[in-house]
Amino acid sequence: MSLYADRADEFLQAHKLSRTPGRIALLKFLAAQRRPVSVEYLRRNLKNELDQVSLYRALEAFVERGMVVQFDFGHGHAHYELAHDRPHHHHAVCESCGTIEDIPAQDRRDLLKSTLQKSPGFAQLTRHSLEFYGLCVSCAP
Amino acid sequence: MSLYADRADEFLQAHKLSRTPGRIALLKFLAAQRRPVSVEYLRRNLKNELDQVSLYRALEAFVERGMVVQFDFGHGHAHYELAHDRPHHHHAVCESCGTIEDIPAQDRRDLLKSTLQKSPGFAQLTRHSLEFYGLCVSCAP
């Protein structure tokens, strides 16, 4: 259980968000996860805590504030993970079943090979996808 | 114009796909692009060559065979690029306008910093997303 699990309301307050039961439940649930989770999974598990739309809106607010990180693994839907609750890491995604495994960040020599060694749940890693995000010269302030 | 531009039909044949006018047009069009393109862009430009559904189906077949690479830049829709028509590279994506720029692959020390130096169209790069894909132990043959 992460740092934030029992401090969800302080965490919300620190980010200038109302401490509503739904958001607190969502944060606690996210803190208990070990992998990035889909909205569908959140919705199933939090259906008594908050409605799907509120879920999307809360996630959006969290991502905007950097509280949560959004990932796209090519599954046609997003995955979300609490930010800062563990050191920077990458993910290995199974092309067959979609299983996701964390991989500790490291120096990047022989990346695929050494990544595989750090991915005990994976038998092979065949490709990766690396995208950079920022501001292009015409959009920069 | 890429290697494949004037050999679209041989390329299809090599991958055991029927050489239909729509697919040939699509391959030629992809070969002429310098950046990963969206389905919407393909659809606009190829609306007389093939229907949207055929477009999706052709892209799916191409991706399955490794002829085309699919990317997700967090835009809510996929982008596609011909594979093998140029050396391995990454992409910088503008968080404001969505502009995409190729970045030559390189050794990965000081990744963000040196990447920025190789991204003349970008003023800043603030984050990146790196995912590995393969087969987990329970899915591996």
Place this chain on the structure above:
DNA sequence: GCATAAACGCAAGTAATTTGCAATTACTGG
């Protein structure tokens, strides 16, 4: 407690992609 702003849930809407299916086209062997 009370005013105000934030957040909520429901219904409806939209964008991207997929599926079903009958009609057409490409490929293969003769």
Place this chain on the structure above:
DNA sequence: CCAGTAATTGCAAATTACTTGCGTTTATGC
């Protein structure tokens, strides 16, 4: 070249993921 077969196509409809509008409720700061 030509028929038979399999692959591919286009259209309509469905599905999935997510978003918007809006009137009601709840949280916050005084």
